[in-house]
Amino acid sequence: MTPHDPLHTELLDLAREAARRAGDLLRDGRPADLAVAATKSSPIDVVTEMDIAAEKLITDLISERRPEDGILGEEGAATEGTSGIRWVIDPLDGTVNYLYGLPTWAVSVAAEQDGETVVGAVAVPLRGEAFHAVRGAGAWATGPWEGERRLTCRPAPPLEQALVATGFNYVTEVRAHQAEVARRLIPLVRDIRRSGSAAVDLCDLAAGRLDGYYERGLNPWDWAAGNLVAREAGALTGGRPGERPSRDLTVAGTPGVFEPLQSLLEDLGAWHD
Numbered sequence: 001m002t003p004h005d006p007l008h009t010e011l012l013d014l015a016r017e018a019a020r021r022a023g024d025l026l027r028d029g030r031p032a033d034l035a036v037a038a039t040k041s042s043p044i045d046v047v048t049e050m051d052i053a054a055e056k057l058i059t060d061l062i063s064e065r066r067p068e069d070g071i072l073g074e075e076g077a078a079t080e081g082t083s084g085i086r087w088v089i090d091p092l093d094g095t096v097n098y099l100y101g102l103p104t105w106a107v108s109v110a111a112e113q114d115g116e117t118v119v120g121a122v123a124v125p126l127r128g129e130a131f132h133a134v135r136g137a138g139a140w141a142t143g144p145w146e147g148e149r150r151l152t153c154r155p156a157p158p159l160e161q162a163l164v165a166t167g168f169n170y171v172t173e174v175r176a177h178q179a180e181v182a183r184r185l186i187p188l189v190r191d192i193r194r195s196g197s198a199a200v201d202l203c204d205l206a207a208g209r210l211d212g213y214y215e216r217g218l219n220p221w222d223w224a225a226g227n228l229v230a231r232e233a234g235a236l237t238g239g240r241p242g243e244r245p246s247r248d249l250t251v252a253g254t255p256g257v258f259e260p261l262q263s264l265l266e267d268l269g270a271w272h273d
Contacts, residue, residue, distance in 0.1 A: 008118055008134050011085065011111040015121035015225075016132055018061050022054040022091055022107045023123035023130075026098065029053070034099060047092075047099050051075055054091035058109060062087055069111075074221045086112045090221040094197035103127055108199040110224035120225030122199045131203040131229045139206050139232035151233040154208040156256025157190075162211035164253075164261065165193040165201040169217045178216060181270045188264065198250070202226025205252055206233035212253035212261045216271060223250055238262065240271055248272075 029050055055075040062069060063079075070081025073089040087109065092098060094105030103126035111119040122131045131151070133139040139151040156162075166182060168175045186192050193210065195201055199222065201213045206229045213230075223245055227237050236258035239246045249271040251262045265271070 004137070007113075008137075011119040012121070012132060012134055014062065014065055015087075015109040015111055015119050016123075016130065018058045018089075019107045019109045019121040019123040020130065021061070022057050022109075023125035025057055026050055026054050026092060026105075026107070027125040030098065030101075034101065047095055050098075051092045051095065054107065055089060058087075058089050058091060058107075072221065074219065084114050088112060088117075088221050088224040090199065090225075093199040093222060094195075097196045102196070104195045104197050104200050106197050106199040106203075108221065108225040110221075110228065112224070117224055117228045120228035122203050122225050122229060124200055124203070129203075131206065131226075133206075133225075133229040133232040135228065135232070137232070139229045141203070141207060151206040151229070152208065153206055153230070153234045153254045154211055156254040157211060159189060159257060159260040159264070162189045162253070162257045162261070163191055163193065164189050164212040164214070165195060165204070165210050166213065167194060167196065167198060167201070167215040171217075174217060177272075178270075181265070181268050184268055185264065189261075198222040199226040202230045202252055205235055205254075206230045212251075212257045214249065214251045214261065214265055214270065216249050217247055218245070218250045219247065227252070241266055 052075050055073045059071055068083040070086035071079040090108040093108050098105040107123045109121045110117050118135045120133050129143040131141045140148045168178050203226050204210045205213050230252050231237055235252050237252040239249045253261050
């Protein structure tokens with residue numbers, strides 16, 4: 001894929017490099033016995049240290065190459081910038097999966113231009129996969145297959161045949177409500193999946209592995225890159241009806257699944273306790 005805008009090409013190359021290098025750091029730096037004492041504080045501290053180290057690697061790389069850009073990162077990076085470009089970074093999406101040695105965790109790097117996401121890159125190291133997109137130039141993936149593969153979401157099934165992914169909040173009261181929404185939703189769709197990474201779910205939607213996705217409580221760094229990948233693969237994304245993705249609700253789906261799913265989630269009160 002070659003974007004027409006030289007700036008977008010530069011941003012894409014940087015996003016992909018940053019995501020790849022941070023993913024390598026997290027994969028290679030994870031202690032083999034990290035999950036053994038998963039209930040103690042020490043492994044949690046190690047994960048936090050790895051998370052911060054991955055964000056520092058990304059922000060240092062961006063600051064070196066594009067010092068005038070702004071940065072917003074999950075682990076506290078916040079720089080205003082003067083160029084009109086802002087990077088939105090999740091250095092480790094799927095922290096619990098990473099702690100337990102599960103493969104579904106990712107590094108997510110997106111670039112916004114004047115408030116609109118124009119570039120997104122998501123690396124999923126333990127799958128050997130990486131996803132990327134540029135606004136208006138499609139979504140693509142590399143993996144165990146040969147070369148780059150253009151992503152296209154699945155043809156839309158009826159909602160009752162849709163495979164839908166979701167996630168749950170860390171706050172007990174919110175999780176209880178989300179579980180109730182899922183209980184009421186599951187008889188109305190084919191099935192529900194919960195991977196533990198919003199970025200991976202959105203990329204899996206783009207790759208035709210899911211028909212829909214929703215989650216409450218996401219921050220911009222959780223969905224910025226994956227949202228663009230999904231949209232460039234032909235999916236529709238949003239929040240509550242008529243709104244953009246937000247902490248209240250993030251919804252994505254193939255055309256034909258998105259609006260019925262969004263409407264159903266509104267009826268089920270998925271956006272509040």
